[in-house]
Amino acid sequence: MDERSRIRRSTFVSSFVISLLRKSVLRLSVTTLFLLILMYAFFNVFFHPIYDSSKLLSDFPFNSDGGITAVSGVALNQLSGGNLAGNFTVKVKVYLYDLPTRFTYGIIQQRSMMRGDRPVENVSMLQYPGHQHMAEWYLFFDLIRPESERVGSPIVRVLDPEEAELFYVPFFSSLSLMVNPVRPAGSSETERPMYTDVENQEALVEWLEEQEYWRRNNGRDHVIIASDPNALYRVIDRLKNSVLLVADFGRLRHDQGSIVKDVVIPYSHRIRVYEGDVGLAYRKTLLFFMGARFRKEGGKIRDQLFKILENKDGVVIKHGTQSTENRRAATRGMHTSKFCLHPAGDTPSACRLFDAVVSLCVPVIVSDSIELPFEDIIDYRKIAIFVDSAAALKRKHLVSMLKAVTPDRILEYQKEMKEVRKYFQYGEVDGTVNEIWRQVIKKLPLIKLMINRDKRLVRQELDCSCICTNKTAITTLKL
Amino acid sequence: MDERSRIRRSTFVSSFVISLLRKSVLRLSVTTLFLLILMYAFFNVFFHPIYDSSKLLSDFPFNSDGGITAVSGVALNQLSGGNLAGNFTVKVKVYLYDLPTRFTYGIIQQRSMMRGDRPVENVSMLQYPGHQHMAEWYLFFDLIRPESERVGSPIVRVLDPEEAELFYVPFFSSLSLMVNPVRPAGSSETERPMYTDVENQEALVEWLEEQEYWRRNNGRDHVIIASDPNALYRVIDRLKNSVLLVADFGRLRHDQGSIVKDVVIPYSHRIRVYEGDVGLAYRKTLLFFMGARFRKEGGKIRDQLFKILENKDGVVIKHGTQSTENRRAATRGMHTSKFCLHPAGDTPSACRLFDAVVSLCVPVIVSDSIELPFEDIIDYRKIAIFVDSAAALKRKHLVSMLKAVTPDRILEYQKEMKEVRKYFQYGEVDGTVNEIWRQVIKKLPLIKLMINRDKRLVRQELDCSCICTNKTAITTLKL
Numbered sequence A, B: 001m002d003e004r005s006r007i008r009r010s011t012f013v014s015s016f017v018i019s020l021l022r023k024s025v026l027r028l029s030v031t032t033l034f035l036l037i038l039m040y041a042f043f044n045v046f047f048h049p050i051y052d053s054s055k056l057l058s059d060f061p062f063n064s065d066g067g068i069t070a071v072s073g074v075a076l077n078q079l080s081g082g083n084l085a086g087n088f089t090v091k092v093k094v095y096l097y098d099l100p101t102r103f104t105y106g107i108i109q110q111r112s113m114m115r116g117d118r119p120v121e122n123v124s125m126l127q128y129p130g131h132q133h134m135a136e137w138y139l140f141f142d143l144i145r146p147e148s149e150r151v152g153s154p155i156v157r158v159l160d161p162e163e164a165e166l167f168y169v170p171f172f173s174s175l176s177l178m179v180n181p182v183r184p185a186g187s188s189e190t191e192r193p194m195y196t197d198v199e200n201q202e203a204l205v206e207w208l209e210e211q212e213y214w215r216r217n218n219g220r221d222h223v224i225i226a227s228d229p230n231a232l233y234r235v236i237d238r239l240k241n242s243v244l245l246v247a248d249f250g251r252l253r254h255d256q257g258s259i260v261k262d263v264v265i266p267y268s269h270r271i272r273v274y275e276g277d278v279g280l281a282y283r284k285t286l287l288f289f290m291g292a293r294f295r296k297e298g299g300k301i302r303d304q305l306f307k308i309l310e311n312k313d314g315v316v317i318k319h320g321t322q323s324t325e326n327r328r329a330a331t332r333g334m335h336t337s338k339f340c341l342h343p344a345g346d347t348p349s350a351c352r353l354f355d356a357v358v359s360l361c362v363p364v365i366v367s368d369s370i371e372l373p374f375e376d377i378i379d380y381r382k383i384a385i386f387v388d389s390a391a392a393l394k395r396k397h398l399v400s401m402l403k404a405v406t407p408d409r410i411l412e413y414q415k416e417m418k419e420v421r422k423y424f425q426y427g428e429v430d431g432t433v434n435e436i437w438r439q440v441i442k443k444l445p446l447i448k449l450m451i452n453r454d455k456r457l458v459r460q461e462l463d464c465s466c467i468c469t470n471k472t473a474i475t476t477l478k479l
Helices: A003-047 A105-114 A135-144 A173-179 A197-209 A212-216 A297-309 A324-335 A352-358 A397-403 A407-424 A432-442 A444-456 B003-047 B105-114 B135-144 B173-179 B197-209 B212-216 B297-309 B324-335 B352-358 B397-403 B407-424 B432-442 B444-456
Strands: A092-096 A155-158 A166-169 A222-226 A243-246 A285-291 A315-319 A337-343 A362-366 A464-468 B092-096 B155-158 B166-169 B222-226 B243-246 B285-291 B315-319 B337-343 B362-366 B464-468
Touching: A092 A135, A092 A432, A105 A173, A135 A173, A135 A222, A135 A432, A173 A197, A173 A222, A197 A212, A243 A432, A285 A297, A285 A324, A285 A397, A297 A315, A297 A337, A297 A397, A315 A324, A324 A337, A324 A352, A337 A352, A352 A362, A352 A407, A362 A407, A407 A432, A432 A444, B092 B135, B092 B432, B105 B173, B135 B173, B135 B222, B135 B432, B173 B197, B173 B222, B197 B212, B243 B432, B285 B297, B285 B324, B285 B397, B297 B315, B297 B337, B297 B397, B315 B324, B324 B337, B324 B352, B337 B352, B352 B362, B352 B407, B362 B407, B407 B432, B432 B444
Parallel strands: A092 A155, A092 A166, A166 A222, A222 A243, A285 A315, A285 A337, A337 A362, B092 B155, B092 B166, B166 B222, B222 B243, B285 B315, B285 B337, B337 B362
Antiparallel strands: A464 B464
16 A cells, blocks of 8 residues: 555545544434433423413422421412413422211212202212302312322322321312201201201311311311301301401401401302403493392392393393303303493302303402402403492493493403403313412411411410501501 | 455454544543533522522512513422422512612711711711611612622512512611601701601602602502611501511501511621530520610510519529620620520510520510511421510519420520521521511512502402411401
């Protein structure tokens, strides 16, 4: 081999090696890239679960014996308008009490027997009946189903109460009230229900007060649902330390319930969700209302509103009780109206508001003391019109006010309702149930503080800590 | 070249190439590994800052105009006993008001001039004087220093108020009170301070009420420090919507301040930190107290305690005012005692508690209405003994009770104090200042809720939402 050919050969070898190296570099770069993507995915999947819709969740260190020892992660993730923010979660541990059947399925059983059905062997096959306070079913069902189906939830169910940060008491308190009215005087033994609602309430509290984890913190870390404003009415004083899930505070004193301690939850809507897009083409009615005309207390305004609005041009206002037929009529009405009236009922809240939102019918709220679910993340002025009772009762005021709302403004309301209505859909994946838990979790720092504080207080007087509106001249509070 | 030599050559080339490839594989593997480590570090540093000590921080979506549009991350990270839990944060954005100098450095300037010093050109060179309410300095200093020095902080300073979730008003309200007493009657014009404290307070509110971001939410998203219980006393009604950083609620009505809306902050300790280990060998005194004997209101108990405890075996109780000499004596006393008395002062809180904790001297708290900082993460029963005033005044009760505490129990108290004392050290990296911000951030959901709610309320009455102790028979609250 001469010098030139050696050089050529050597050059060839070199270029071959370089070419191989380049390929390998390329291959390894691809490998590197692949690994990086894998790693990114790993981080995202295992450390930052990315949820598919808006959520907001958090967690606070919380420890049963009150030490600074709690190790608890947090996540808060709020997605809106398609932007995905940082998301990461260590879920909050919730213990579901295994209540005696009489407090859960037993009530469904009792209801079906009272309707003439034969008792079933396996009560857990019974279907919970549909009604506006069925939040209690959705929350229970969410906790009994497998972890994998609890999509986007900020909580995890634990089977050992020692691990739990919160305790859920799944008493069907609203169904109990509906199924078991106060025992009618003179009714025969055969007709009487197994348990009256009051018996259920008292038995529940007795049962709870025997539980170690209830006694530990006087129930402060317990979550109890009382969606119907009258649910648990007889025993609420003994449950008032807990986080109550309520429709409003119409039946509660200030030391029993408040937006500070408790969580306002939506009614389960009874009107079909409007699946169409935003728009006014099919909404010819200006203002729609269908519901009970006569109500007690704050609800007396209903009859007055009927008198003012009946037979007004563009207004449909009808008396109607809950029935499948009426629900169908109300669905038609709400899906074809621009505005839907929400007057106070016996208490300030009512199902109507949530029916209106899922119907994309702008709620007109005439209920001065209403409290609203999830108000830290929902600005209701963007989806509803608030009218104080005095103004609403002025002749022609309401109708002329609503007529003056521009079509563009109505479309804005509708768009915003479309954005937030998942918060009012209990059956949705990552819907109302998850949001209720996120709201409960936000109470954890205050729960923890109160647990520690209660135990070291030396004074025995009633002592309340408050947050107040700023709408007023200052007066001295007597607490 | 014959066949064998060609084969040999070819084999040589092959093995050369393979060897090169191996090296390159090795090199690239190292590169890959390096990249992975880099990437891991990147994630950790930028997305999951790992803190070196206990912390707990969180964040909630919060948006200035009240929509559900806020995108805000959260982190909560609680480390205790050496365990590191999940940690991840998108920091909460805080806007620091650029207040007129008279509200910040101007007060330091005024103080030094009143002491006879000449005014300086560059006031930001002035040193803030040491005293028990210097939290206001630490919080201000934390926000003006570079981001990189705010280690472990749950907040980030933003320069555009539009981005901010919280607004900090850095008025040196306690120093103003100290430096500018109410103008003494008959004092000559030359002696009078530039501004009295009352003038400062009123000027501050007037200035604030002109600010767009103050007016937007009536100050709800603003954070104001009033560490001295008398600070801001003249204008508190106009600032009461804000998150107040206070030592206690001794001078505030229930609608002005509470553990629900506000954050209780520690006094800045005035005693040197005890650097030794836990132990009783050098702690021969049973109970120590040095401080003012005569106080108003709840503090009247001090004189009574002096009478009972003076000249008791093992007890050192001395009258003393703040001075360098007395602080040195108090340091010696607290570092060599098992228990340190914390009686109420003019208001329930006092510096003594925090001096005791950094001294590892078990606080004996005789102050029935005391509120404590960070009580959601600190169980004070683990670091202090609470004695109600009536019991403390029983003859011999206190001393015999303390004598009965076993050495092991005292060591437990000391160990726990060592764990938590960083929360009471303002100067520490990731100490008190960060914890104060974490506490403020926990108020965000309620702040947001109140902002939305205030704006849609139709009623004008005073309306308070509360959480109450469970220590009592139920009485009806009048709010």
